Amino acid sequence: MDRRRLLGIALALAGASTSLGAQAPGGGCTYDACALRREGVFFSQRILAGVDGRVVARQGFAGFRLDSALATSPRAMAEARIHRREAGVAGVLLLAGSVLGAVALIDASRDGVELSNTRATMLVAGAGMSLVGGWRAQIADRALNRALWWYNRDLPR
Incomplete structure (x- = not known):
């Protein structure tokens, strides 16, 4: 690969990674332009930045990916890592519990109302x-709120 093509790819990647998140605090980014907030949108949530409400992140199965947006605040990053870990565990547990309970109820309805020990155990476990x-x-959720607060706290007023 020639040098010009490699340089072009590097510049494109550098530009893409900086444009994904909120602007860095202190780099011409005021509270009004870059403060982060969370809004609910029809069974989901998103993180918005500034007065204009620019979308920074959307909620996924394991919470929000805010690494690029919060990179300038170490304390916000630490809280964001807690958020990602706990949201991932919560998603898996909620899904598994729902599936286990549904399987037990479907199995019980197929064979009648009788609740066997196995079905009762599945329901309780779910x-x-x-x-x-x-x-x-x-x-x-609390870790995400703290991450946003720490980020916003460091913005110039």
């Missing part, structure tokens, strides 16, 4: 997984 998943989702 409910327990969902309960722990909900608890972990709340931990992830």
